[in-house]
Amino acid sequence: MSLQLYNTMSGKKEPFEPYEPGHVRMYTCGPTVYDYIHLGNARAFVVPDVIKRYLQWRGYKVTHVQNITDIEDKIIAKAAEEGVPFQVIVDRYTEAYLEDIERLGCQTPTVMPKASEHIPGIIDMIERLIERGHAYAVGANVYFAVESHSDYGALSGQSLDALVAGARVEVDEEKRHPADFALWKAAKPGEPAWDSPWGPGRPGWHIECSVMSTHYLGQPFDIHTGGADLVFPHHENEIAQSEAATGKKFVRYWVHNGYINVDGEKMAKSAGNFFTVRELFKKYSPQVVRLFLVSKHYRSPIEFNEEVMEATERGYNRLVDAAELLRELVPEEYVGELKEPVADEEASRLVQASQDAVDEFVRGMDDDINTAVALAAIYDLTRQVNAAAHRAQAGASQDMLRALGHALHTLEALTGVLGLELARHAPAAEQPAMELVRGLVQLAVDLRSEARRERRFDTADAIRDRLAELGIILEDTPQGTRWKLSAPDREARND
RNA sequence: GGCGGCAUAGCCAAGUGGUUAAGGCGGAGGUCUGCAAAACCUCUAUCCCCAGUUCGAAUCUGGGUGCCGCCUCCA
Structure with missing residues:
Protein backbone atom coordinates (compact mmCIF):
# COMPACT_ATOMS: atom_id res chain seq x y z
CA MET A 1 0.00 0.00 0.00
CA SER A 2 1.31 3.40 -0.83
CA LEU A 3 0.50 6.87 0.37
CA GLN A 4 -3.10 7.95 -0.10
CA LEU A 5 -3.79 11.67 -0.02
CA TYR A 6 -7.16 13.35 0.18
CA ASN A 7 -7.55 15.71 -2.74
CA THR A 8 -10.00 18.57 -2.24
CA MET A 9 -10.49 18.69 -6.01
CA SER A 10 -11.91 15.18 -6.23
CA GLY A 11 -13.22 15.00 -2.69
CA LYS A 12 -11.56 11.61 -2.29
CA LYS A 13 -8.40 9.96 -1.12
CA GLU A 14 -6.17 9.25 -4.10
CA PRO A 15 -2.96 7.24 -4.43
CA PHE A 16 -0.12 9.73 -4.41
CA GLU A 17 2.33 9.65 -7.31
CA PRO A 18 4.52 12.64 -8.04
CA TYR A 19 4.57 14.03 -11.57
CA GLU A 20 8.29 13.37 -11.78
CA PRO A 21 9.12 10.01 -10.20
CA GLY A 22 11.00 10.40 -6.94
CA HIS A 23 10.67 14.17 -6.80
CA VAL A 24 7.77 15.93 -5.10
CA ARG A 25 7.04 19.58 -5.73
CA MET A 26 4.86 21.32 -3.21
CA TYR A 27 3.67 24.84 -2.50
CA THR A 28 2.28 26.23 0.73
CA CYS A 29 0.43 29.51 1.09
CA GLY A 30 2.59 31.38 3.56
CA PRO A 31 1.75 34.30 5.79
CA THR A 32 0.80 37.85 5.02
CA VAL A 33 3.24 39.65 7.25
CA TYR A 34 1.05 42.14 9.07
CA ASP A 35 0.89 40.51 12.52
CA TYR A 36 2.31 37.67 14.60
CA ILE A 37 1.13 34.23 13.54
CA HIS A 38 -1.47 32.54 15.69
CA LEU A 39 -2.08 28.88 16.42
CA GLY A 40 -4.35 28.47 13.41
CA ASN A 41 -1.69 29.82 11.10
CA ALA A 42 0.83 27.56 12.79
CA ARG A 43 -1.23 24.52 11.88
CA ALA A 44 -1.16 25.51 8.22
CA PHE A 45 2.65 25.50 8.38
CA VAL A 46 3.12 22.43 10.56
CA VAL A 47 0.82 20.24 8.45
CA PRO A 48 2.78 20.64 5.20
CA ASP A 49 6.00 20.28 7.17
CA VAL A 50 4.85 16.89 8.42
CA ILE A 51 3.82 15.84 4.92
CA LYS A 52 7.19 16.94 3.60
CA ARG A 53 9.11 15.10 6.31
CA TYR A 54 7.13 11.95 5.71
CA LEU A 55 7.74 12.10 1.96
CA GLN A 56 11.44 12.63 2.59
CA TRP A 57 11.50 9.73 5.01
CA ARG A 58 9.88 7.60 2.35
CA GLY A 59 12.75 8.51 0.04
CA TYR A 60 11.37 11.32 -2.08
CA LYS A 61 13.25 14.46 -2.87
CA VAL A 62 10.96 17.34 -1.94
CA THR A 63 11.10 20.87 -3.29
CA HIS A 64 8.95 23.01 -1.06
CA VAL A 65 8.03 26.60 -1.81
CA GLN A 66 6.36 28.71 0.84
CA ASN A 67 5.74 32.31 -0.05
CA ILE A 68 5.74 35.43 2.06
CA THR A 69 3.07 37.93 1.11
CA ASP A 70 4.70 41.28 1.65
CA ILE A 71 2.32 43.39 -0.44
CA GLU A 72 -1.23 43.50 0.77
CA ASP A 73 -3.98 45.81 1.96
CA LYS A 74 -3.76 44.71 5.59
CA ILE A 75 -0.08 45.60 5.72
CA ILE A 76 -0.88 49.04 4.35
CA ALA A 77 -3.60 49.44 6.96
CA LYS A 78 -1.29 48.36 9.77
CA ALA A 79 1.41 50.79 8.68
CA ALA A 80 -1.09 53.62 8.55
CA GLU A 81 -2.42 52.67 11.97
CA GLU A 82 1.03 52.76 13.52
CA GLY A 83 2.19 55.70 11.46
CA VAL A 84 5.32 53.87 10.32
CA PRO A 85 6.63 53.06 6.84
CA PHE A 86 5.20 50.03 5.14
CA GLN A 87 8.57 48.29 5.12
CA VAL A 88 8.88 48.51 8.90
CA ILE A 89 5.79 46.37 9.29
CA VAL A 90 6.94 43.90 6.66
CA ASP A 91 10.38 43.48 8.21
CA ARG A 92 9.14 43.16 11.76
CA TYR A 93 6.60 40.44 11.05
CA THR A 94 8.71 38.60 8.53
CA GLU A 95 11.43 38.22 11.11
CA ALA A 96 8.93 37.14 13.77
CA TYR A 97 7.38 34.60 11.42
CA LEU A 98 10.72 33.02 10.56
CA GLU A 99 11.56 32.73 14.23
CA ASP A 100 8.16 31.25 15.07
CA ILE A 101 8.17 28.51 12.45
CA GLU A 102 11.71 27.58 13.36
CA ARG A 103 10.76 27.17 16.99
CA LEU A 104 7.77 25.11 15.90
CA GLY A 105 10.24 22.71 14.36
CA CYS A 106 9.42 23.42 10.73
CA GLN A 107 12.19 22.78 8.25
CA THR A 108 13.11 25.86 6.28
CA PRO A 109 11.27 25.63 2.94
CA THR A 110 13.46 25.19 -0.11
CA VAL A 111 12.45 28.63 -1.34
CA MET A 112 10.62 31.43 0.45
CA PRO A 113 9.85 33.93 -2.28
CA LYS A 114 8.32 37.32 -1.62
CA ALA A 115 5.62 38.85 -3.77
CA SER A 116 7.58 42.07 -4.06
CA GLU A 117 10.41 40.19 -5.77
CA HIS A 118 8.15 38.79 -8.48
CA ILE A 119 6.46 41.87 -9.87
CA PRO A 120 7.82 41.36 -13.42
CA GLY A 121 6.51 37.79 -13.47
CA ILE A 122 3.17 38.96 -12.16
CA ILE A 123 2.91 41.62 -14.86
CA ASP A 124 3.81 39.02 -17.50
CA MET A 125 1.08 36.71 -16.37
CA ILE A 126 -1.51 39.48 -16.31
CA GLU A 127 -0.54 40.53 -19.82
CA ARG A 128 -0.85 36.97 -21.01
CA LEU A 129 -4.31 36.73 -19.44
CA ILE A 130 -5.40 39.91 -21.17
CA GLU A 131 -4.06 38.66 -24.51
CA ARG A 132 -5.94 35.41 -24.14
CA GLY A 133 -9.14 37.24 -23.32
CA HIS A 134 -9.32 36.17 -19.68
CA ALA A 135 -8.71 39.57 -18.16
CA TYR A 136 -9.58 43.19 -18.81
CA ALA A 137 -8.29 46.53 -17.63
CA VAL A 138 -10.55 49.29 -16.38
CA GLY A 139 -8.36 52.31 -15.96
CA ALA A 140 -5.45 51.14 -13.88
CA ASN A 141 -7.33 48.18 -12.40
CA VAL A 142 -7.17 44.79 -14.05
CA TYR A 143 -9.73 42.06 -13.38
CA PHE A 144 -9.92 38.38 -14.15
CA ALA A 145 -13.07 37.47 -16.06
CA VAL A 146 -14.41 34.40 -14.26
CA GLU A 147 -16.90 33.59 -17.01
CA SER A 148 -14.00 33.06 -19.39
CA HIS A 149 -12.83 30.02 -17.46
CA SER A 150 -15.23 27.14 -17.85
CA ASP A 151 -14.02 25.20 -14.81
CA TYR A 152 -14.44 28.08 -12.40
CA GLY A 153 -15.88 26.71 -9.16
CA ALA A 154 -14.55 23.17 -9.56
CA LEU A 155 -12.43 23.20 -6.42
CA SER A 156 -15.06 24.66 -4.11
CA GLY A 157 -17.83 22.60 -5.70
CA GLN A 158 -19.88 25.66 -6.49
CA SER A 159 -21.28 26.86 -9.77
CA LEU A 160 -20.72 30.47 -10.65
CA ASP A 161 -24.45 31.07 -10.30
CA ALA A 162 -24.47 29.58 -6.81
CA LEU A 163 -21.54 31.72 -5.79
CA VAL A 164 -23.27 34.86 -6.95
CA ALA A 165 -26.54 33.81 -5.35
CA GLY A 166 -24.68 33.82 -2.05
CA ALA A 167 -24.80 37.54 -2.77
CA ARG A 168 -22.08 38.55 -0.41
CA VAL A 169 -19.87 39.41 -3.35
CA GLU A 170 -19.13 43.09 -3.24
CA VAL A 171 -20.91 45.18 -5.81
CA ASP A 172 -18.51 46.93 -8.08
CA GLU A 173 -19.59 48.87 -11.11
CA GLU A 174 -16.28 48.28 -12.81
CA LYS A 175 -16.54 44.52 -12.93
CA ARG A 176 -18.21 42.68 -15.77
CA HIS A 177 -19.22 39.88 -13.44
CA PRO A 178 -19.66 40.23 -9.67
CA ALA A 179 -17.21 37.36 -9.02
CA ASP A 180 -14.45 38.87 -11.15
CA PHE A 181 -11.44 39.56 -8.98
CA ALA A 182 -8.52 41.98 -9.11
CA LEU A 183 -5.25 40.99 -10.73
CA TRP A 184 -3.79 44.46 -10.46
CA LYS A 185 -4.95 47.26 -8.20
CA ALA A 186 -4.35 50.92 -8.92
CA ALA A 187 -2.45 52.67 -6.16
CA LYS A 188 -4.03 55.45 -4.19
CA PRO A 189 -1.76 58.34 -3.28
CA GLY A 190 0.74 57.37 -0.62
CA GLU A 191 0.37 53.63 -1.11
CA PRO A 192 3.33 51.49 -2.11
CA ALA A 193 3.26 51.09 -5.89
CA TRP A 194 5.07 49.45 -8.77
CA ASP A 195 4.99 50.61 -12.37
CA SER A 196 2.98 48.58 -14.79
CA PRO A 197 1.48 48.90 -18.26
CA TRP A 198 -1.77 49.97 -16.54
CA GLY A 199 -0.22 52.53 -14.25
CA PRO A 200 1.28 52.44 -10.79
CA GLY A 201 -0.27 49.88 -8.51
CA ARG A 202 0.16 46.54 -6.82
CA PRO A 203 -0.81 42.95 -7.55
CA GLY A 204 -4.06 41.46 -6.34
CA TRP A 205 -3.79 38.82 -3.65
CA HIS A 206 -4.21 35.67 -5.73
CA ILE A 207 -1.89 36.31 -8.63
CA GLU A 208 1.34 36.15 -6.62
CA CYS A 209 0.78 32.53 -5.62
CA SER A 210 0.12 31.51 -9.21
CA VAL A 211 3.26 33.23 -10.40
CA MET A 212 5.63 32.16 -7.65
CA SER A 213 4.48 28.56 -7.44
CA THR A 214 4.81 27.86 -11.14
CA HIS A 215 8.01 29.89 -11.39
CA TYR A 216 9.79 27.57 -8.99
CA LEU A 217 7.85 24.36 -9.46
CA GLY A 218 6.65 24.34 -13.04
CA GLN A 219 3.17 23.42 -14.14
CA PRO A 220 1.62 21.20 -13.10
CA PHE A 221 3.21 20.68 -9.71
CA ASP A 222 2.21 18.06 -7.18
CA ILE A 223 0.86 19.38 -3.89
CA HIS A 224 -0.63 22.72 -2.93
CA THR A 225 -1.49 23.20 0.73
CA GLY A 226 -3.31 25.80 2.75
CA GLY A 227 -6.01 26.28 5.35
CA ALA A 228 -9.53 25.21 4.44
CA ASP A 229 -10.60 28.82 4.34
CA LEU A 230 -8.41 29.38 1.30
CA VAL A 231 -10.37 26.96 -0.88
CA PHE A 232 -12.61 29.79 -1.93
CA PRO A 233 -11.85 32.25 -3.27
CA HIS A 234 -8.06 32.15 -3.05
CA HIS A 235 -7.28 28.73 -4.47
CA GLU A 236 -10.19 28.75 -6.86
CA ASN A 237 -8.80 31.97 -8.29
CA GLU A 238 -5.25 30.64 -8.42
CA ILE A 239 -6.48 27.75 -10.53
CA ALA A 240 -8.47 29.99 -12.84
CA GLN A 241 -5.53 32.33 -13.47
CA SER A 242 -2.90 29.69 -13.88
CA GLU A 243 -4.87 27.40 -16.13
CA ALA A 244 -6.26 30.25 -18.19
CA ALA A 245 -2.80 31.69 -18.69
CA THR A 246 -1.16 28.47 -19.89
CA GLY A 247 -3.91 26.06 -20.79
CA LYS A 248 -2.20 23.51 -18.58
CA LYS A 249 -3.35 21.87 -15.37
CA PHE A 250 -2.14 23.80 -12.34
CA VAL A 251 -2.00 21.48 -9.32
CA ARG A 252 -2.37 17.72 -8.98
CA TYR A 253 -3.26 17.35 -5.26
CA TRP A 254 -5.01 20.01 -3.21
CA VAL A 255 -4.46 19.54 0.52
CA HIS A 256 -6.37 21.66 3.03
CA ASN A 257 -6.08 21.57 6.78
CA GLY A 258 -8.92 22.14 9.25
CA TYR A 259 -9.19 24.98 11.71
CA ILE A 260 -8.34 25.48 15.32
CA ASN A 261 -11.48 26.20 17.31
CA VAL A 262 -11.92 28.06 20.56
CA ASP A 263 -15.18 27.41 22.40
CA GLY A 264 -16.43 25.69 19.28
CA GLU A 265 -15.73 28.66 17.03
CA LYS A 266 -13.04 29.04 14.43
CA MET A 267 -9.95 30.82 15.72
CA ALA A 268 -9.46 33.84 13.51
CA LYS A 269 -7.96 37.25 13.51
CA SER A 270 -11.30 38.81 12.68
CA ALA A 271 -13.06 37.00 15.52
CA GLY A 272 -10.43 38.16 17.97
CA ASN A 273 -10.34 34.74 19.67
CA PHE A 274 -6.79 33.88 18.66
CA PHE A 275 -3.62 33.03 20.51
CA THR A 276 -0.32 33.92 18.91
CA VAL A 277 2.24 31.17 19.07
CA ARG A 278 4.62 33.43 20.94
CA GLU A 279 2.07 33.86 23.68
CA LEU A 280 1.65 30.10 23.85
CA PHE A 281 5.39 29.53 24.03
CA LYS A 282 5.42 31.37 27.34
CA LYS A 283 3.24 28.68 28.77
CA TYR A 284 4.03 25.59 26.73
CA SER A 285 7.17 24.55 24.95
CA PRO A 286 7.06 24.78 21.14
CA GLN A 287 7.38 21.01 21.03
CA VAL A 288 4.22 20.62 23.09
CA VAL A 289 2.41 23.02 20.79
CA ARG A 290 3.54 20.97 17.82
CA LEU A 291 2.52 17.70 19.45
CA PHE A 292 -0.88 19.25 20.10
CA LEU A 293 -1.19 20.12 16.41
CA VAL A 294 -0.32 16.62 15.20
CA SER A 295 -2.45 14.80 17.76
CA LYS A 296 -5.47 14.93 15.47
CA HIS A 297 -5.92 14.24 11.79
CA TYR A 298 -5.00 17.32 9.77
CA ARG A 299 -8.39 17.78 8.11
CA SER A 300 -10.41 17.76 11.34
CA PRO A 301 -11.00 20.83 13.42
CA ILE A 302 -9.08 20.93 16.71
CA GLU A 303 -10.57 22.42 19.81
CA PHE A 304 -8.02 24.46 21.70
CA ASN A 305 -8.16 24.68 25.46
CA GLU A 306 -5.86 24.62 28.45
CA GLU A 307 -6.96 21.22 29.68
CA VAL A 308 -5.96 19.51 26.45
CA MET A 309 -2.71 21.47 26.29
CA GLU A 310 -1.81 20.22 29.72
CA ALA A 311 -2.67 16.65 28.81
CA THR A 312 -0.49 17.07 25.74
CA GLU A 313 2.37 18.34 27.84
CA ARG A 314 2.19 15.30 30.11
CA GLY A 315 2.21 13.01 27.12
CA TYR A 316 5.19 14.79 25.64
CA ASN A 317 7.10 14.51 28.91
CA LEU A 418 6.44 14.33 12.96
CA GLY A 419 9.00 17.06 13.53
CA LEU A 420 9.35 16.31 17.23
CA GLU A 421 12.60 16.09 19.10
CA LEU A 422 12.77 13.98 22.23
CA ALA A 423 15.08 16.09 24.31
CA ARG A 424 14.81 18.62 27.05
CA HIS A 425 16.80 21.58 26.09
CA ALA A 426 16.99 24.98 27.58
CA PRO A 427 16.90 27.90 25.16
CA ALA A 428 20.39 28.60 23.81
CA ALA A 429 20.60 31.84 25.74
CA GLU A 430 20.36 29.89 28.96
CA GLN A 431 23.08 27.37 28.20
CA PRO A 432 25.81 28.90 30.37
CA ALA A 433 23.36 29.24 33.23
CA MET A 434 22.44 25.58 32.82
CA GLU A 435 26.00 24.56 33.61
CA LEU A 436 25.76 26.33 36.92
CA VAL A 437 22.32 24.85 37.58
CA ARG A 438 23.64 21.35 36.96
CA GLY A 439 26.39 21.83 39.49
CA LEU A 440 24.14 23.31 42.13
CA VAL A 441 21.47 20.68 41.73
CA GLN A 442 24.05 17.94 41.98
CA LEU A 443 25.30 19.51 45.20
CA ALA A 444 21.82 19.49 46.69
CA VAL A 445 21.23 15.94 45.49
CA ASP A 446 24.49 14.77 47.11
CA LEU A 447 23.62 16.38 50.41
CA ARG A 448 20.21 14.82 50.29
CA SER A 449 21.63 11.38 49.52
CA GLU A 450 23.82 11.67 52.56
CA ALA A 451 20.83 12.61 54.68
CA ARG A 452 18.96 9.61 53.32
CA ARG A 453 21.80 7.28 54.14
CA GLU A 454 21.67 8.55 57.68
CA ARG A 455 17.91 8.13 57.63
CA ARG A 456 17.32 11.82 58.25
CA PHE A 457 14.26 11.74 56.01
CA ASP A 458 12.90 15.10 57.18
CA THR A 459 15.94 16.81 55.75
CA ALA A 460 15.90 14.69 52.61
CA ASP A 461 12.25 15.42 51.97
CA ALA A 462 12.70 19.12 52.64
CA ILE A 463 15.45 19.29 50.03
CA ARG A 464 13.27 17.44 47.54
CA ASP A 465 10.33 19.74 48.22
CA ARG A 466 12.38 22.89 47.90
CA LEU A 467 13.85 21.72 44.61
CA ALA A 468 10.37 20.84 43.38
CA GLU A 469 9.28 24.39 44.09
CA LEU A 470 12.10 25.49 41.81
CA GLY A 471 10.91 23.21 39.04
CA ILE A 472 13.39 20.42 39.64
CA ILE A 473 12.01 16.91 40.00
CA LEU A 474 13.98 14.21 41.81
CA GLU A 475 13.55 10.51 41.22
CA ASP A 476 15.22 7.95 43.47
CA THR A 477 16.18 4.77 41.68
CA PRO A 478 18.16 1.75 42.84
CA GLN A 479 21.09 3.21 40.92
CA GLY A 480 20.91 6.58 42.60
CA THR A 481 18.97 9.81 42.27
CA ARG A 482 18.06 11.26 38.87
CA TRP A 483 16.78 14.77 38.38
CA LYS A 484 15.10 16.73 35.62
CA LEU A 485 13.52 20.07 34.94
CA SER A 486 9.76 20.00 35.11
CA ALA A 487 9.27 22.33 32.12
CA PRO A 488 12.58 22.78 30.43
CA ASP A 489 12.04 24.87 27.36
CA ARG A 490 9.20 27.17 28.00
CA GLU A 491 10.17 30.62 26.97
CA ALA A 492 10.04 32.01 30.46
CA ARG A 493 9.29 30.26 33.71
CA ASN A 494 7.94 32.50 36.35
CA ASP A 495 6.64 29.75 38.56
C1' G B 1 -30.61 29.83 0.00
C1' G B 2 -26.19 26.80 -2.18
C1' C B 3 -21.98 23.65 -0.87
C1' G B 4 -19.24 20.84 2.82
C1' G B 5 -17.83 18.69 7.57
C1' C B 6 -18.63 16.62 12.45
C1' A B 7 -21.36 13.69 16.63
C1' U B 8 -17.04 7.28 19.81
C1' A B 9 -15.43 6.67 27.69
C1' G B 10 -14.82 12.25 32.68
C1' C B 11 -11.58 14.99 28.69
C1' C B 12 -8.70 14.48 23.92
C1' A B 13 -8.70 11.03 19.89
C1' A B 14 -8.24 6.44 16.18
C1' G B 15 -11.37 3.01 13.98
C1' U B 16 -15.62 3.27 8.03
C1' G B 17 -19.08 -4.16 7.53
C1' G B 18 -17.29 -9.43 11.47
C1' U B 19 -11.28 -8.29 16.02
C1' U B 20 -10.96 -8.11 23.26
C1' A B 21 -13.90 -0.61 19.87
C1' A B 22 -6.27 1.84 19.09
C1' G B 23 -3.51 5.53 21.72
C1' G B 24 -3.00 9.84 25.20
C1' C B 25 -4.70 12.59 29.69
C1' G B 26 -7.50 11.81 34.11
C1' G B 27 -9.53 8.26 37.85
C1' A B 28 -9.44 3.39 40.86
C1' G B 29 -6.51 -0.77 42.53
C1' G B 30 -1.64 -3.11 42.52
C1' U B 31 4.07 -3.83 41.98
C1' C B 32 8.49 -1.01 43.33
C1' U B 33 9.96 2.91 47.26
C1' G B 34 11.85 5.09 54.03
C1' C B 35 8.00 8.21 51.89
C1' A B 36 7.54 10.07 47.13
C1' A B 37 8.31 10.47 41.92
C1' A B 38 8.92 7.82 37.56
C1' A B 39 7.85 3.27 35.32
C1' C B 40 5.11 -1.12 34.67
C1' C B 41 0.50 -4.32 35.46
C1' U B 42 -5.02 -4.57 36.00
C1' C B 43 -9.69 -2.04 35.68
C1' U B 44 -12.33 2.37 33.61
C1' A B 45 -17.21 3.07 26.33
C1' U B 46 -21.30 -0.84 22.69
C1' C B 47 -20.20 4.11 19.59
C1' C B 48 -26.40 11.20 19.43
C1' C B 49 -31.77 9.26 18.33
C1' C B 50 -35.23 6.45 15.09
C1' A B 51 -36.14 3.27 10.96
C1' G B 52 -33.93 0.22 7.26
C1' U B 53 -30.13 -2.99 4.35
C1' U B 54 -27.30 -7.38 5.97
C1' C B 55 -26.18 -13.86 8.66
C1' G B 56 -23.57 -9.60 10.93
C1' A B 57 -23.19 -2.10 11.48
C1' A B 58 -19.89 2.58 15.56
C1' U B 59 -18.91 1.48 10.40
C1' C B 60 -23.80 1.27 4.62
C1' U B 61 -28.97 3.75 3.41
C1' G B 62 -33.11 7.02 4.78
C1' G B 63 -35.17 10.32 8.41
C1' G B 64 -34.37 13.18 12.84
C1' U B 65 -31.58 16.16 16.55
C1' G B 66 -27.29 19.02 17.79
C1' C B 67 -22.76 21.55 16.51
C1' C B 68 -19.30 23.79 13.01
C1' G B 69 -17.31 25.74 8.41
C1' C B 70 -17.21 28.02 3.30
C1' C B 71 -20.10 31.12 -0.11
C1' U B 72 -16.64 38.52 2.34
C1' C B 73 -10.66 39.40 4.72
C1' C B 74 -9.19 34.89 6.97
C1' A B 75 -4.52 29.42 7.77
Missing part, protein backbone atom coordinates in the same frame (compact mmCIF):
# COMPACT_ATOMS: atom_id res chain seq x y z
CA ARG A 318 6.50 10.80 28.92
CA LEU A 319 8.06 10.45 25.48
CA VAL A 320 11.03 12.58 26.43
CA ASP A 321 11.56 10.74 29.71
CA ALA A 322 11.64 7.40 27.93
CA ALA A 323 14.20 8.68 25.43
CA GLU A 324 16.37 10.19 28.15
CA LEU A 325 16.29 7.01 30.16
CA LEU A 326 17.52 5.09 27.14
CA ARG A 327 20.28 7.59 26.50
CA GLU A 328 21.51 7.10 30.05
CA LEU A 329 21.32 3.37 29.80
CA VAL A 330 22.59 2.49 26.36
CA PRO A 331 26.20 2.93 25.28
CA GLU A 332 26.33 5.32 22.34
CA GLU A 333 27.72 2.77 19.91
CA TYR A 334 24.58 0.68 20.34
CA VAL A 335 22.22 3.48 19.32
CA GLY A 336 21.12 3.06 15.73
CA GLU A 337 19.93 0.47 13.27
CA LEU A 338 20.56 -3.06 14.45
CA LYS A 339 23.49 -4.50 12.52
CA GLU A 340 23.12 -8.12 13.55
CA PRO A 341 20.10 -9.93 14.93
CA VAL A 342 19.82 -10.43 18.66
CA ALA A 343 19.59 -13.90 20.17
CA ASP A 344 18.25 -13.05 23.61
CA GLU A 345 14.52 -13.71 23.74
CA GLU A 346 13.49 -10.59 25.61
CA ALA A 347 15.71 -8.49 23.38
CA SER A 348 14.19 -9.91 20.22
CA ARG A 349 10.72 -9.16 21.55
CA LEU A 350 11.75 -5.52 21.84
CA VAL A 351 13.22 -5.54 18.35
CA GLN A 352 9.93 -6.91 17.11
CA ALA A 353 8.07 -4.18 19.00
CA SER A 354 10.17 -1.56 17.22
CA GLN A 355 9.36 -3.12 13.87
CA ASP A 356 5.66 -3.27 14.74
CA ALA A 357 5.74 0.40 15.65
CA VAL A 358 7.31 1.32 12.32
CA ASP A 359 4.75 -0.75 10.42
CA GLU A 360 1.85 0.79 12.29
CA PHE A 361 3.31 4.26 11.90
CA VAL A 362 3.59 3.78 8.14
CA ARG A 363 0.09 2.35 7.92
CA GLY A 364 -1.26 5.45 9.63
CA MET A 365 0.77 7.96 7.67
CA ASP A 366 0.03 6.26 4.37
CA ASP A 367 -3.64 6.71 5.09
CA ASP A 368 -3.83 10.42 4.33
CA ILE A 369 -1.19 11.38 6.92
CA ASN A 370 -3.09 10.05 9.91
CA THR A 371 -0.79 11.42 12.60
CA ALA A 372 -3.09 10.25 15.39
CA VAL A 373 -2.51 6.63 14.39
CA ALA A 374 1.19 7.32 13.94
CA LEU A 375 1.37 8.75 17.47
CA ALA A 376 -0.43 5.76 18.95
CA ALA A 377 2.29 3.55 17.44
CA ILE A 378 4.93 5.72 19.08
CA TYR A 379 3.22 5.53 22.48
CA ASP A 380 2.86 1.78 22.18
CA LEU A 381 6.56 1.39 21.62
CA THR A 382 7.30 3.82 24.43
CA ARG A 383 5.44 1.68 26.91
CA GLN A 384 7.37 -1.41 25.92
CA VAL A 385 10.64 0.45 25.94
CA ASN A 386 10.00 1.73 29.44
CA ALA A 387 9.21 -1.70 30.74
CA ALA A 388 12.38 -3.15 29.24
CA ALA A 389 14.53 -0.20 30.27
CA HIS A 390 13.47 -0.30 33.89
CA ARG A 391 14.30 -3.97 34.03
CA ALA A 392 17.59 -3.27 32.29
CA GLN A 393 18.53 -0.71 34.91
CA ALA A 394 19.29 -3.61 37.20
CA GLY A 395 21.59 -5.10 34.60
CA ALA A 396 21.16 -6.06 30.98
CA SER A 397 22.70 -8.34 28.38
CA GLN A 398 24.60 -6.96 25.40
CA ASP A 399 21.70 -8.05 23.22
CA MET A 400 19.25 -6.15 25.38
CA LEU A 401 21.34 -3.01 25.21
CA ARG A 402 21.55 -3.29 21.45
CA ALA A 403 17.79 -3.82 21.26
CA LEU A 404 17.25 -0.77 23.45
CA GLY A 405 19.64 1.23 21.28
CA HIS A 406 17.65 0.19 18.26
CA ALA A 407 14.39 1.12 19.98
CA LEU A 408 15.77 4.56 20.85
CA HIS A 409 16.81 5.03 17.26
CA THR A 410 13.33 4.00 16.14
CA LEU A 411 11.61 6.37 18.55
CA GLU A 412 13.80 9.24 17.42
CA ALA A 413 13.22 8.47 13.76
CA LEU A 414 9.44 8.24 14.05
CA THR A 415 8.98 11.29 16.23
CA GLY A 416 11.42 13.05 13.91
CA VAL A 417 9.09 12.47 10.98
